[in-house]
Amino acid sequence: xxxxxxxxxxxxxxxxxxxxxxxxxxxxxxxxxxxxxxxxxxxxxxxxxxxxxxxxxxxxxxxxxxxxxxxxxxxxxxxxxxxxxxxxxxxxxxxxxxxxxxxxxxxxxxxxxxxxxxxxxxxxxxxxxxxxxxxxxxxxxxxxxxxxxxxxxxxxxxxxxxxxxxxxxxxxxxxxxxxxxxxxxxx
Numbered sequence: 001x002x003x004x005x006x007x008x009x010x011x012x013x014x015x016x017x018x019x020x021x022x023x024x025x026x027x028x029x030x031x032x033x034x035x036x037x038x039x040x041x042x043x044x045x046x047x048x049x050x051x052x053x054x055x056x057x058x059x060x061x062x063x064x065x066x067x068x069x070x071x072x073x074x075x076x077x078x079x080x081x082x083x084x085x086x087x088x089x090x091x092x093x094x095x096x097x098x099x100x101x102x103x104x105x106x107x108x109x110x111x112x113x114x115x116x117x118x119x120x121x122x123x124x125x126x127x128x129x130x131x132x133x134x135x136x137x138x139x140x141x142x143x144x145x146x147x148x149x150x151x152x153x154x155x156x157x158x159x160x161x162x163x164x165x166x167x168x169x170x171x172x173x174x175x176x177x178x179x180x181x182x183x184x185x186x187x
C-alpha cells in the first residue's frame with residue numbers, strides 16, 4: 001500500500017491497533033472514532049478501511065488482543081482453590097490495566113464468548129481439577145465469570161472495597177466446594 005502524503009511511510013495494522021488502544025486508554029471507547037484515529041495517525045480516514053473493516057471489527061480485534069495478554073497461572077500442582085484465586089487476580093489485573101476496553105467487553109458478551117484459550121482453558125482445567133463434571137464446565141465457568149465481573153464493576157463504581165477481592169473470591173470458592181460436595185451437578 002502506498003504511503004499517505006503526510007506520513008511518508010505505509011500504514012500498518014499494528015500501528016492502527018496501537019493508536020486505537022492509546023485513544024481508548026486515554027478517553028474510553030467513546031473517544032475512538034475512525035476520524036480521530038486517522039488524525040492520530042496523520043492519514044486520510046478512508047485509508048484505515050484498507051486495514052480494518054470498521055470500528056466494530058477494530059474493537060473486536062483489540063478485545064481479542066487484550067485477552068491474549070492475560071497469562072493464566074500454570075498448573076503448578078497447587079490446590080485448585082489457589083489456582084482459581086490466582087486466575088481471578090490475573091483477570092482483575094487485566095481489567096484494571098485496560099478499564100475502558102474491559103467495560104466494552106463486559107457490555108458486549110459476544111466478544112468475551114468469542115475468545116478462546118487463555119482464561120477459558122485455564123478455568124476449565126481448574127474446574128475439572130476441582131471435580132466439576134465436564135458437562136457442567138461452561139455453566140459453572142459462566143457463573144464464576146459473572147460474579148468476578150460483577151465484583152470488578154462494583155469495585156469501579158465504589159460499591160465494594162478493592163481490598164475485599166480475596167475475601168469475595170474465598171466465598172465463591174467455598175460455595176463451589178459446597179456445590180461439588182453436595183453433588184449438585186446436572187445430569
